[in-house]
Amino acid sequence: MTNPASRPKAYSYIRMSSAIQIKGDSFRRQAEASAKYAAEHDLDLIDDYKLADLGVSAFKSDNLTTGALGRFVAECEAGEIEAGSFLLIESLDRLSRDKILDAFSLFARILKTGVKIVTLSDGQVYDGSSDQVGSIYYAISVMIRSNDESKIKSTRGLANWSQKRKLAAEHGVKMSSQCPAWLKLSVDRKSYLIDKERAKIVQRIFEASASGKGANLITKELNRDKVPTFGRGALWAEAFVSKTLRNRAVLGEFQPGQYVSGKRQPAGDPIPGYFPPVIEEELFDIVQASLRGRLLAGGRRGEGQSNIFTHVAFCGYCGSKMRHRSKGSRVKGNPPHRYLTCFNRFNGPGCDCKPLPYAAFERSFLTFVRDVDLRGLLEGAKRKSEAKTIADRITVNEEKVRKADERIRDYLIKIEGAPDLAEIFMERIRELKAEKDDLVRSIEESNDALSKIKSDNVTDEELASLISTFQNPCGENRIRLADRIKSIIERIDVYPNGEIRKDDPAIDLVRASGDPDAEKIIAAMNAGSRLKDDPYFIVTFRNGAVQTVVPNPSNPDDIRVSVYAGEKTRRVEGSAYEYESD
Structure with missing residues (x-):
């Protein structure tokens, strides 16, 4: 045998486009054919060069644009693959099944670099020399046939799945045995059966999310409790939990799809009632609203929640975020001192904002920002609060309003693409707008009912007890509290140095409200020059209301003053100002 250093190098390219091929004998067959050819022709087969595209189609050159073949061709053209080397492939259709010009262009690109192509099925060697005219014509004919075969397969496959989607949508016929992990296809293939134990786990995941837990914490708890997974893995993965929480299949909905350029895209409208549901729609909508709130808030929480104002507290002077900081106590054994610190001040001389003692700020906030509704939040955790029920109803209806708006936008886009069907689409839009109007009215009624419940007096002793309940930094109630704050509050601007600013947004809201006592309220807000050095904060709620404390x-x-200004409600209270409505 020739010295390996002087033998031409050979590279084996293996491609399989389907899962059936991957599970079958195709890989072994192609690999063994390459090894046999290299041995028979004294070639140095480079085993450690990974040149395989598994589950990648050559019909639209995905193996060239995103696969290993594209890397190999680039290295050939860069001279990193030596001229005179051999590319071993089972047949030309492994290289490409694309249109003839694209397939031949790829074929020619490789030959131009001096790399020879060997088709193992017939032993043909292509080197691009002038005496290979006949072989080139034969290669072109193979390329044409390969593309035609792929087009026929694609057309038949699309037609087959199109018919399956039609039968599924119109008659409930099941498209395949593939289904969510908590279901299985019946023996007669006419229905899906619920795996009760797995359905209970799905229910647990959704209820945990609705209670304020993130996917990371839910995953940890599932693994801690050794809950059986749905697959072969021994442990639950956060990605699977997150995907499950967003999967509308839990409601029984199925979204048909098809692959476009290697990516699965929706094909037609979702089919409701295709699967048996395992989650109530109300719970699903509550979870989706909660997930969007966490997405806006960003970040990952551990099992504790030291700072309940993460991503909502801002410096009132420079606008940067307020960060939670801890400083060790000088007295041994005492807990550290905790502060909210302006990010600009912490990182340099960008702001004169003083550090704000965290514990005092949190207690003032929880005592006087009543919209947080500590009692309702705590009782809601025990599923005994009427306020929690109404709040959930509001969340569900708000989610339905959002989905109605999305569907209206979709129909407007469809009108642009199919103007002949405009009247049909407009009729559906009118129906959706009517449904939306009913939902908005229901939300307004629920908000009124919720305001009435929240207006119930809470004694000082009860409030102090409620606040203490939420003080445990590792308690679930505290995590739920942080979620509640982020769901109702847009931002909290804090002013540790005092100096009440003249452009307090609460003043504008009070003045615009038309309240006959508006000027008295504003006078109360502006009168206390003796309080200019007192720290204060301004809360901007997501519903547009503003509260200055x-x-x-x-x-x-205790408070010097608190002024709440909403669309329908104005409140002024505090020991420093005297204000009485005539």
């Missing part, structure tokens, strides 16, 4: 610096359970 000036706590008593020496007692976080």
Whole structure:
């Protein structure tokens, strides 16, 4: 045998486009054929060069644009693959099944680099020399046939799946045995059966998410409790939990799809009732609203929640985020001192904002920002609160309004693409707008009912007890509280240095409200020059309301003044100002 250093190098390219081929004998067959050819022709087969595209189609050159073949061709053209080397392929259709010009262009690109192509099925060697005219014509005919075969397969496959989608949508006929992990196809293939144990696990995942837990914490708890997974893995994966929480198949909905350029795209409208549901739609909508809230908030939480104002607290002077910081106590054994610190101040001389003692700020916030509704939040965790029920109803209806808006936008886009069907689409749009109007009215009624419940007086003793309940940094209630704050509050601007600013948004809201006592309220807000050094904060709610709170610096359970200005409600209270409505 020739010295390996002087033998031409050979590279074996293996491609399989389907899962059936991957599971079958195709890989072994192609690999053995390459090894046999290299041995018989004294070639140095480079075993450690990974040149395989598994599950990749050559019909539209995916193996060239995104696969290993594209890397090989680039290295050939860069001279990294030596001229005179051999590319071993089972047949030309492994190289490409694309249109003839694209397939031949790829074929020629490789030959131009001096790399020879060997088709193992017939032993043909292509080197691009002038005496290979006949062989080139034969290669072109193979390429044409390969493309035609792929087009026929694609057309038949699309027609087959199109018919399956039609039968599924119109008659409920099941398209295939593939289904969510908590279901299985019946023996007669006419229905899907629920795996009750797995359905209970799905229910647990959704209820945990609705209670305020993120996918990371849910995953940890499933693994901690050694809950059986749905696959071969021994442990639950956060990605699977996240995907399950967004999967509308839990409602029984099936979204047919087809692959376009290697990516699965929706094909037609979703089919409701295709699967048996395992989750109530109300619970699903609550979870989706909660997930969007966490997405806006960003970040990952551990099992604790030291700072319940993450991503909502901002410096009122420079606008940067307020960060939670801890400083060790000088007294051994004492807990560290905790502060909210302006990010610009912490990183340099960008702001004069003083650090704000965290514990006092949190207590003032929870005491006087009543929309957080600590009692309703705590009772809601125990599923006994009427306020929680109404709040959930609002969340569900808001989710339905959002989906109605999305569907209206979709129909408007469809009108642009199919103007002949405009009247049909417009009729559906009118129906959706009517449904949306009913939902908006229901939301308004629920908000009124919720406001009435929240207006119930809470004694100082009860409020103090409620706040203490939420003080445990590792408790689930605290995680739920942080989620509640992010869901109702847009931002909290804090002013540790005092100096009430003249452009307080609460002033504009009070003045625009038309309240006959508006000027008295504004006078109360502006009168206290003696309080200009007292820290205060301004809360901007997602519903547009604003509340300004000036706590008593020496007692976080007391306030100098608090002014709440909403669309329908104005409140002024505090020990520093006197205000009485005529």
